[in-house]
Amino acid sequence: MKKKKILEAFMFRHACKEFDSEKKISKEDFAFILETARLSPSSFGFEPWHFLIIQKKELRETFVEVAWGGKKQFPTASHLLFALVKKAYFMRHNSEYIQNFMQEIQQLPQDIIEKKTDLFKTFQESDFDLLESERAMTDWATRQTYIPLANMMTVAAMIGIDSCPMEGFDRKKMDSLLATELNIETDKFSMAYALAFGYRKEEPKAKTRQNIEAITSWFEED
Amino acid sequence: MKKKKILEAFMFRHACKEFDSEKKISKEDFAFILETARLSPSSFGFEPWHFLIIQKKELRETFVEVAWGGKKQFPTASHLLFALVKKAYFMRHNSEYIQNFMQEIQQLPQDIIEKKTDLFKTFQESDFDLLESERAMTDWATRQTYIPLANMMTVAAMIGIDSCPMEGFDRKKMDSLLATELNIETDKFSMAYALAFGYRKEEPKAKTRQNIEAITSWFEED
Numbered sequence: 001m002k003k004k005k006i007l008e009a010f011m012f013r014h015a016c017k018e019f020d021s022e023k024k025i026s027k028e029d030f031a032f033i034l035e036t037a038r039l040s041p042s043s044f045g046f047e048p049w050h051f052l053i054i055q056k057k058e059l060r061e062t063f064v065e066v067a068w069g070g071k072k073q074f075p076t077a078s079h080l081l082f083a084l085v086k087k088a089y090f091m092r093h094n095s096e097y098i099q100n101f102m103q104e105i106q107q108l109p110q111d112i113i114e115k116k117t118d119l120f121k122t123f124q125e126s127d128f129d130l131l132e133s134e135r136a137m138t139d140w141a142t143r144q145t146y147i148p149l150a151n152m153m154t155v156a157a158m159i160g161i162d163s164c165p166m167e168g169f170d171r172k173k174m175d176s177l178l179a180t181e182l183n184i185e186t187d188k189f190s191m192a193y194a195l196a197f198g199y200r201k202e203e204p205k206a207k208t209r210q211n212i213e214a215i216t217s218w219f220e221e222d
Numbered sequence: 223m224k225k226k227k228i229l230e231a232f233m234f235r236h237a238c239k240e241f242d243s244e245k246k247i248s249k250e251d252f253a254f255i256l257e258t259a260r261l262s263p264s265s266f267g268f269e270p271w272h273f274l275i276i277q278k279k280e281l282r283e284t285f286v287e288v289a290w291g292g293k294k295q296f297p298t299a300s301h302l303l304f305a306l307v308k309k310a311y312f313m314r315h316n317s318e319y320i321q322n323f324m325q326e327i328q329q330l331p332q333d334i335i336e337k338k339t340d341l342f343k344t345f346q347e348s349d350f351d352l353l354e355s356e357r358a359m360t361d362w363a364t365r366q367t368y369i370p371l372a373n374m375m376t377v378a379a380m381i382g383i384d385s386c387p388m389e390g391f392d393r394k395k396m397d398s399l400l401a402t403e404l405n406i407e408t409d410k411f412s413m414a415y416a417l418a419f420g421y422r423k424e425e426p427k428a429k430t431r432q433n434i435e436a437i438t439s440w441f442e443e444d
Contacts, residue, residue: 001231001380003254005223010261010373031434032225038434039232040372043389047432055442068345106430123290127390139361143368143389150262150372151232158223167265167365168345182441208328209260210269216256219404220277 006158011207013157016164019076019198025161030079033197036155037148044120046101048086048141049148050189052182053079062181063194068168070194077164077196081152083145084178084189088137091130093121138190145192156197166194228380233429235379238386241298241420247383252301255419258377259370266342268323270308270363271370272411274404275301284403285416290390292416299386299418303374305367306400306411310359313352315343360412367414378419388416 025033034051042048054060057075063082064074074080090097098120102113124130130137153163174191178184247255256273264270276282279297285304286296296302312319320342324335346352352359375385396413400406 001223001227003251003381006377006380007254007257007261009223010258013263015263029225032229034434034438035229036232038431038437039229039429041235041237041375041387045430047437049437051438053438053440053442055440057443059441068341068349105432119290123390127290127393136357136361139358139365143361143365146365146368147372150369151376153263154373154376155228158228159225165263168349171349182439207261208267210327212253212256212260215260215269215271216273216275217404218275218277219281220275221279 009154009157012160013153013163014204014207016073016162016196016198016200016204018072018201019078019162019196020201021076021198023078023199025078025197025199029159029161030197032159033152033156033161036151040148040151042144042147043140044116044123045106046091046098047105047144048091049145049192050084050086052082052084052184054082055079059181063174063177066170066173066177067166067194068170069164069166070196073164073166073196074194076198076201078198079196081195081197083149083192083195084184085138085142085145085192087141087188087190088134089188091137091141093117093124142190142192149193149195152195160199161197162200163198164196166196167192169194231376231379234382235375235385236426236429238295238384238418238420238422238426240294240423241300241384241418242423243298243420245300245421247300247419247421251381251383252419254381255374255378255383258373262370262373264366264369265362266338266345267328268313268320269327269366270313271367271414272306272308273370274304274306274406276304277301281403285396285399288392288395288399289388289416290392291386291388292418295386295388295418296416298420298423300420301418303417303419305371305414305417306406307360307364307367307414309363309410309412310356311410313359313363315339315346364412364414371415371417374417382421383419384422385420386418388418389414391416 060074102108175186282296324330397408
């Protein structure tokens with residue numbers, strides 16, 4: 001692929017504050033965006049995510065009340081996605097989910113499953129102390145969900161679709177709404193972010209970034 | 223851009239275990255990959271990251287000792303990147319970094335700076351309880367670094383370059399090495415991940431993923 005075209009997509013992408021509510025993303029284009037989320041990598045390949053697509057107007061009106069942003073994005077977005085993260089219930093090394101995942105999805109042979117389980121256990125015990133608290137595990141799993149987040153925003157921009165990521169919520173109220181409105185088991189899932197998609201209503205401000213020298217350091221052979 | 227070509231890049235990308243050490247990424251191609259990291263979005267746009275590019279053989283040999291993986295990737299990679307995350311020292315709402323960032327980089331007028339500072343403070347106080355602990359702040363900032371992680375892997379694949387992300391380390395020893403070997407102030411920065419780049423030596427196994435129905439739920443108008 002052409003580097004110039006790719007960089008143009010990175011310049012095109014911005015946090016779109018308001019969408020043209022008349023313009024809808026085609027089914028095919030949105031399936032394509034979701035497909036890049038599905039193909040995204042994650043730690044040990046365990047895909048600690050689930051995506052809700054909130055198209056019902058009434059639901060958007062309910063949820064926008066507990067979001068920090070989204071006042072304009074929620075109602076005008078062509079598609080509104082909520083990313084849930086799988087909590088310790090799923091992500092503990094000895095969970096049924098992880099064991100089934102290695103057998104059914106990754107189709108690993110039994111000896112490899114045992115080795116991978118041991119490695120994953122040691123990783124969870126020592127590296128981030130993931131077994132110490134529900135929060136530590138959720139935080140680690142949530143990092144993984146930012147990989148499909150980036151991929152969805154980037155590929156959307158590549159086909160001319162705008163997006164806006166939102167990670168600020170009243171967390172307690174959000175959990176409560178996920179349970180009452182969508183039947184989500186919030187002991188097993190937590191909100192990672194909302195991601196709105198559509199077509200921009202106005203052109204964005206110029207992009208600002210630190211320059212490359214400010215964010216990189218090279219350690220080369222003398 | 224063509225959706226088919228983009229999906230081909232997602233199928234091409236895999237966690238490459240060993241690179242062909244004879245093949246080097248051109249300066250131009252690597253600068254392009256870094257440019258997509260630079261243009262990546264982050265919460266409030268505060269870019270809580272710094273990238274080290276570790277090309278010195280001796281350094282790679284030192285650091286691989288504290289990594290869970292990387293035995294083959296570190297020595298054979300054409301380019302080896304470490305992503306550091308900016309800790310509370312930088313990321314607290316009232317830090318010098320944040321204030322300067324809004325003035326110098328984002329070039330916001332004073333009244334907007336004041337509003338944004340208030341909003342950021344409220345966000346940090348209430349949403350993730352980010353001010354409660356150094357760890358909470360670091361975890362939140364680390365999520366952001368997974369956005370350039372995804373973008374770098376994806377765009378590399380789009381130009382035929384392989385990569386391997388690694389997030390498992392002996393964290394205490396890693397901090398200690400960052401300080402002694404690279405003069406990193408580890409009270410201000412923490413290791414987020416390593417990301418190796420190069421050209422594959424062998425073809426990967428077939429990709430496995432849950433199907434799209436397993437990871438999505440739709441809430442549509444009746």
